[in-house]
Amino acid sequence: MGQGKSQFSEAELEDYQDLTYFTKKEILYAHNHFQKLAPEKVGHNPNAKLPMDKLLTLPELRANPFADRICQVFSSSKDGDCTFEDFLDMMSVFSEAAPKTVKTAYAFRIYDFDGDEYLDRSDLTQVVCRLIGGRHVTEPSQLVADLRMSSSDVDILVSKILEEADLDDDGRLAYAEFDHVMSKAPDFANSFLIRL
Structure with missing residues (x-):
């Protein structure tokens, strides 16, 4: 988790927290989860964009009959590929804390x-x-x-x-x-x- 913390400044974490239904700790956990999908691509690149096929390997999405649509709806480019911010929005909406x-x-x-x-x-x-x-x-x-x-x-x-x-x-x-x-x-x- 310490590795994920170096990715974001305190101000960035606070911004993410304000824009999601997550705590700072959950944001760092989500980033770690995102990074594990393609460590070679994400690395220390905050603008990395993962292709939909990588996202569909998540167990949470793999079993969902709407997985491709979920990725497309949350993708800022609407092609199913997601940045970390897209991914964070997706996970936030599907969290228990979202209304x-x-x-x-x-x-x-x-x-x-x-x-x-x-x-x-x-x-x-x-x-x-x-x-x-x-x-x-x-x-x-x-x-x-x-x-x-x-x-x-x-x-x-x-x-x-x-x-x-x-x-x-x-x-x-x-x-x-x-x-x-x-x-x-x-x-x-x-x-x-x-x-x-």
Whole structure:
């Protein structure tokens, strides 16, 4: 841990602490975790950027069907590659200390595959397929073939989700509708954690 401490000045640690839900000790631990992913690349370079494939080796991400989306959403370059600050933001949002409102906002962004600020039928199909199949795909139809559910069953499930959550009946979920549904799901915050 002493090695990580030399990476940051006291002022930098205080800034990170102000911008995250972490203590200084947790920030140093997160940096140590980040550095272990690619010690040859990170070394003493505070601007090092790790490729998504390195980040996906983390056990916390490896088992998550949305791991690639998580990396893309937190990546400042939106390509899934992360700087330490991106990584720290990611770990902070998924920490137990982050409020449910923050987790809900990031979950919405992660589930919004096309980035249009709505969860439409295509986005929800991706969510359902990933939750059921547990692997990353770029096309929902690619995964439906691997599921134990037929594509019509997936379509029925997505229709039921929209029927329950789409309050304005426009065929998609705006953030307010998603937030409303999540506010009724008390276990959501606990299931949306990545532990360091």
